Amino acid sequence: MPKQSLNKSSIFIVTIFFVLLVSNIILVASLVNYYIQNHEFHISFGFMNYVFSMISALIILGFISTRLPQFRNLGDSSIYEISYLIILGVFSIILSYFNQSAHAGEFIRPFLGMFRVVSVMLILLLIASKTKSFKNILKGNATKKDLLVALVIFAILGCISSVYYIPVHDSMANVRNMVIMIAGLFGGPVVGIPAGLIAGGFRFIQGGNTAFPCSLATVIAGVLGSMIYVANRKRFIKGFAAAILMFLYIGFEMMLIVVLTPPSISIGYVNAIYPLMVFGSVFGMVLFLMIIKENKHDAHSYEELRLNEFENTLDEYQNKIDQLEEDIEILKNKNDLYYS
Numbered sequence: 001m002p003k004q005s006l007n008k009s010s011i012f013i014v015t016i017f018f019v020l021l022v023s024n025i026i027l028v029a030s031l032v033n034y035y036i037q038n039h040e041f042h043i044s045f046g047f048m049n050y051v052f053s054m055i056s057a058l059i060i061l062g063f064i065s066t067r068l069p070q071f072r073n074l075g076d077s078s079i080y081e082i083s084y085l086i087i088l089g090v091f092s093i094i095l096s097y098f099n100q101s102a103h104a105g106e107f108i109r110p111f112l113g114m115f116r117v118v119s120v121m122l123i124l125l126l127i128a129s130k131t132k133s134f135k136n137i138l139k140g141n142a143t144k145k146d147l148l149v150a151l152v153i154f155a156i157l158g159c160i161s162s163v164y165y166i167p168v169h170d171s172m173a174n175v176r177n178m179v180i181m182i183a184g185l186f187g188g189p190v191v192g193i194p195a196g197l198i199a200g201g202f203r204f205i206q207g208g209n210t211a212f213p214c215s216l217a218t219v220i221a222g223v224l225g226s227m228i229y230v231a232n233r234k235r236f237i238k239g240f241a242a243a244i245l246m247f248l249y250i251g252f253e254m255m256l257i258v259v260l261t262p263p264s265i266s267i268g269y270v271n272a273i274y275p276l277m278v279f280g281s282v283f284g285m286v287l288f289l290m291i292i293k294e295n296k297h298d299a300h301s302y303e304e305l306r307l308n309e310f311e312n313t314l315d316e317y318q319n320k321i322d323q324l325e326e327d328i329e330i331l332k333n334k335n336d337l338y339y340s
Contacts, residue, residue, distance in 0.1 A: 009231040016228060017248065024251035027270075030258050034267055113166040114173060114280040120164065121157060121175055122287050125182075128153045129291050137187055138295055140234065147190045154183035154191060158199025158218065162206060166276060171269045173276035176203065176214075177221040177253060178246060178284045184225020185236050186292075192229070196222020210269055213260040217253035224249070239289045246285040250278045 128134055133146035142150075161176035180199055184192025200218035204211050228237060228245070237245065254274050258266045 009233070012231045013228055013237075016224065017245065020245070020248035020252050023255045024248055027251050027255040027258060030255070031267065031270065034263055110166055110168050110173070110276055111279055114175075114276045115283070117161075117164060117166060118175055118280045118284040118287070121161065121179060122284060122291070124157060124160075125179075125288060126291055129295055135295065138292065142187075147187060150183070150187045151191045151194050154179060154187070154195040155198040158183070158195055159202045162199065162203045168276065169268065169272040171272040172208075173273040173280065175277070175280045175284050177218055177249065177277075178281040180218050180221040181225045181246060181249060181281075182285070182288055184222050184227075185229050185242065188229040188234060189226040192222040192226035194222075196220070209265045210257050210261055213256040214253070216260075217256050220252075221249060236289075236292055239286065242285050242289055243282050246281045247278060250274070250281050253277075 128150075131149065133142070133149035136142045136146045137150060157179045158176055161174050161179050165172040165174035167173075176199055180192065180196045183195040186192075196219045200215040200222075203218055204215035208214075229235075236242070251274075254270045254277075257270055260266075261269075
């Protein structure tokens with residue numbers, strides 16, 4: 001691809017991210033303004049203290065865990081294994097302390113439920129990724145049939161995501177937009193846009209006060225993912241960018257809900273589902289990227305295996321040819337001796 005075209009594609013993707021960032025800023029400003037005007041801007045500093053303490057501890061543990069593989073260089077794997085056991089033990093203690101001190105059972109339970117929802121969706125995507133159609137799309141050798149199969153799968157998963165959700169204070173937290181965004185980023189316009197229309201239409205039929213903004217966000221997710229797919233030279237964007245994209249897009253969806261529905265409905269709705277949907281969608285996107293990476297590794301390993309088999313076959317034929325040449329040479333020598 002020419003350098004000028006590549007620069008245009010990069011600028012286009014950055015522009016999309018910038019627009020999504022602006023929508024998130026608008027969302028935060030709208031929420032803060034509403035709370036201030038209605039005198040509902042209360043912060044439990046005790047609870048926030050526990051939250052920040054837990055986050056800080058997890059960051060430190062995460063940093064330490066990334067350094068643990070270096071212990072393998074010491075030649076004693078037991079140090080490496082014991083260190084991870086210690087990390088897990090400390091992590092469990094922190095969770096227990098946080099739960100008891102902050103009385104956060106009601107706070108944590110919805111996230112565990114969302115984790116279950118994401119797990120089910122990812123298991124279905126993992127099964128789908130083992131099909132020949134998905135592998136062909138991943139290799140860039142997709143046929144119309146492969147794209148049609150992917151479209152059907154993502155459309156079904158998008159509809160399932162609308163009925164398989166976490167109820168929180170009369171709100172529905174789901175990962176529908178994550179599924180449709182993945183459809184666009186993975187299969188492009190042929191997969192993402194129709195899947196978004198189908199899943200968005202299904203959500204609209206379900207009805208409710210937020211049916212229109214939620215269904216609209218689903219359609220836009222398919223279009224946006226497809227546009228990024230095309231701009232990124234028909235490749236799935238890299239891990240960090242995909243996670244940030246999903247984070248910003250959930251904020252964009254919440255902004256649509258705030259703008260297109262009355263504050264008396266939208267504020268409570270956004271408060272209830274926003275953290276859950278950010279958690280589920282970003283976490284799900286990261287796990288799907290791991291699935292893609294694993295499939296690419298398997299495909300590469302398979303190609304290497306086929307190449308090795310081909311090379312071994314060539315070696316066998318070469319050995320047979322060499323043996324035949326030796327036999328011919330022996331026959332020639334015998335023939336020369338006979339006539340001499």
